[in-house]
Amino acid sequence: MANNSLQRHQAADAVKWVVVFLLVLGLIGAVITLFVMLDRQTTTTTIGAEAYTIAALDENGEQTDEDTSIVTRSAFTTDGLTVTIEDDAAVTYTIFFYDVDGTFISKTGALSTDFNGGIPENAETAKIMITPTEDEDGKVDLTEVLGYAGQITVSVNK
Secondary structure, three states, X not given: OHHHHHHXXXXXXXXXXXXXXXXXXXXXHHHXXXXXXXXXXXXXXXXXXXXXXEOEXXXXXXXXXXXXXXXXXXXXXXXXXXXXXXXXXXXXXXXXXXXXXXOEEEEOOOEOOOEOOOOOOOOOEEEEEEEEOOOOOOOOOHHHHHHHHOOEEEEEEO
């Protein structure tokens, strides 16, 4: 009888350990799922200084080889577009808007204040041109790109 009772006790312990193991696995799965969901809720991204190249955009939104400004290498979404500029910035910026096919729509004037709206209705993508206002030689060189791009912060929705 004692042996039978011991076997039932051991079987009950084994069931308890299996249940505990399954609960721990479920908890780990829930934590991983929570982290993934929170990461997906991060809806904005910032366009960094590495996204710029020395160039300019003309009146038709076409890139030229001028060395008096810097331009984003590729167009980015206008969804949630905001631009903030440092208070003591020595640059202005112009936003060029394009439709879904990449056709130029319009541009803003040279801005020296934050941008938080005023996007044309059919604009899907945009490019930014940053122009220095206090450049000694009037030309942007490779060492100045990061400094000029760092004076504005461009954020868009992912």
